[in-house]
Amino acid sequence: MKNRKTVLIVEDKLIPAEYLSCMLKDNGYRVLDIADTGRKAIEIAKRDKPNIVLMDIMLKGQMSGTEAAMQICRNSPDCKIIYLTAYSNREIIESAYESSAYAYLLKPYREKEILATMHLALLDNKKKKENSDNIKLKLINEYYFNTKLQRLCRDNKEVFLSKNGHKFMEILAKSKNTTVSNEQICGHIWHENRSCNTLRALVHRIREKTDTHLIENVKGMGYITYSK
Incomplete structure (x- = not known):
């Protein structure tokens, strides 16, 4: 130690x-x-x-x-x-x-x-x-979610996502290592249920700007992200 x-x-x-x-x-x-x-x-x-x-x-x-x-x-x-x-x-x-x-x-x-x-x-x-640890929710591959700024970051630099993209990462980061259901995610972002296609499109846009392993789909249940 x-x-x-x-x-x-x-x-x-x-x-x-x-x-x-x-x-x-x-x-x-x-x-x-x-x-x-x-x-x-x-x-x-x-x-x-x-x-x-x-x-x-x-x-x-x-x-x-x-x-x-x-x-x-x-x-x-x-x-x-x-x-x-x-x-x-x-x-x-x-x-x-x-x-x-x-x-x-x-x-x-x-x-x-x-x-x-x-x-x-x-x-x-x-x-x-x-x-600092309470503000920065640490994820894999040097990613973290800054709860004060409400932003996903990596290596102390913001990852430029849409407002809904950051909201998506917020609920996953706060529940890291635990699957978050599609219904919970939609309620957090849009305050109502949305189609699976809408959610998949949002995840696709986030993955284009991040590590492909940052978000994992749990088939038939929802999504998960992991801490380091």
Whole structure:
């Protein structure tokens, strides 16, 4: 199972970085690496995609921690940036939050404070993923039905169907892995029963724009689509 508690430490002082690494490992986190410059942090984050980055603001080299954080967030929007810094002036704090920081903790930090903040950051990501899963009903071959937009999509792009085509896919997606009767489909789309030929014509038009295996006909009963 993939470890959802992965961390990148960005700190240019070796002893504090190693202490932090040991503390996190003792509490079940997987420390991916320790970066001592902003550019190195960006490279590691892009490669390893940590859930959390613990970032010092003042780093050696030409790039600050806030600049590195902004680039990391652009590459990985779900990554949570938590600043650990000795600087508390208002200008630096505002700059930190403008860089999409999740939290800002002052040194000397307390172990419980860091762990609690990281735990909340992971819960926030979990909640966002659950909300996303509720909006996106995942189907086979990278298709999904977006319940908020009421649209069939694939690879984050809308599949251009008619209004009735999207309604057809909506009822199948909401009942995925279960056969939906012709009567249920007609009631959902037209609010009345229609001939089998009308329904078959609609399915034919949808199949012309999608994977042929996305919709299956269950002879004499209705239609079905499957989740991945």
